[in-house]
Amino acid sequence: MIYGYKRPLAGDELGKQQLLGIQLDQLFIETHPFAKKRHSLEELLMIIQPGDEIVVENLVVLADSLHQLLDVLNVLAKDLVKITFLEEQLSNSTVLQLNLTETVTLFSNLQTQLKSHATTFGLAEAKKAGKTIGRPKKSDENLRKAFDMYQSKTYSLLDIKNETGISKSTLYRYIDDVTKSSYEEEKHSKHE
Structure with a gap:
């Protein structure tokens, strides 16, 4: 067979x-x-x-x-x-x-x-099954805290990571997103 x-x-x-x-x-x-x-x-x-x-x-x-x-x-x-x-x-x-x-x-x-x-x-x-796929998102509050620490220029990236748990790559991605959003808002307001 x-x-x-x-x-x-x-x-x-x-x-x-x-x-x-x-x-x-x-x-x-x-x-x-x-x-x-x-x-x-x-x-x-x-x-x-x-x-x-x-x-x-x-x-x-x-x-x-x-x-x-x-x-x-x-x-x-x-x-x-x-x-x-x-x-x-x-x-x-x-x-x-x-x-x-x-x-x-x-x-x-x-x-x-x-x-x-x-x-x-x-x-x-x-x-x-409705499960979340991928790496869990970092809380917005924690990202903002890391961003504020970065902007203050008084903390090293290691200090920021130790304090917030936010990695360098995540922080830089967040900074890029914030910069891009600000640029888009500014561009949009100029055209109005």
């Missing part, structure tokens, strides 16, 4: 760009992009028999980490099941003739893709 497996990926949330034109006996589709509760993958791994083949679009479809990839590949090896990764043109039944640099490049790219996948869907899920 030839099985296909696909799941949502960044840029292909519905899996419509995966396994195009591939003849399959049965297709397993994951309903979500996350690492946990991959029910379709578990179901597939439970029914495979020696001599079967699994086809996936790429390594990221199958695994969320190098550790998980190794676990799945070990299961497939014990069950004598072939797996083919279309995008990478790899299979667990072919001997790779890669030098060390090519091997490290392959796994470095995989690690980057895995992080990108997890980040993309993690951020989307957090936004959906």
Whole structure:
């Protein structure tokens, strides 16, 4: 039997760009992009028999980490099941003739893709849940205090950071914003 497996990926949330034109006996589709509760993958791994083949679009479809990839590949090896990764043109039944640099490049790219996948869907899920994304904003009162200390020219940047917790880059960004706002207000009032 030839099985296909696909799941949502960044840029292909519905899996419509995966396994195009591939003849399959049965297709397993994951309903979500996350690492946990991959029910379709578990179901597939439970029914495979020696001599079967699994086809996936790429390594990221199958695994969320190098550790998980190794676990799945070990299961497939014990069950004598072939797996083919279309995008990478790899299979667990072919001997790779890669030098060390090519091997490290392959796994470095995989690690980057895995992080990108997890980040993309993690951020989307957090936004959906109403969570604030990114670094927490510094309070306006603290920024104004840092700005006033800076303007007084009696404090060093280290003194300002120790007193307010505002970093040099945040302070400079705030100064730029204040300067830009003042410039825009002045420009607008001249045109009135």
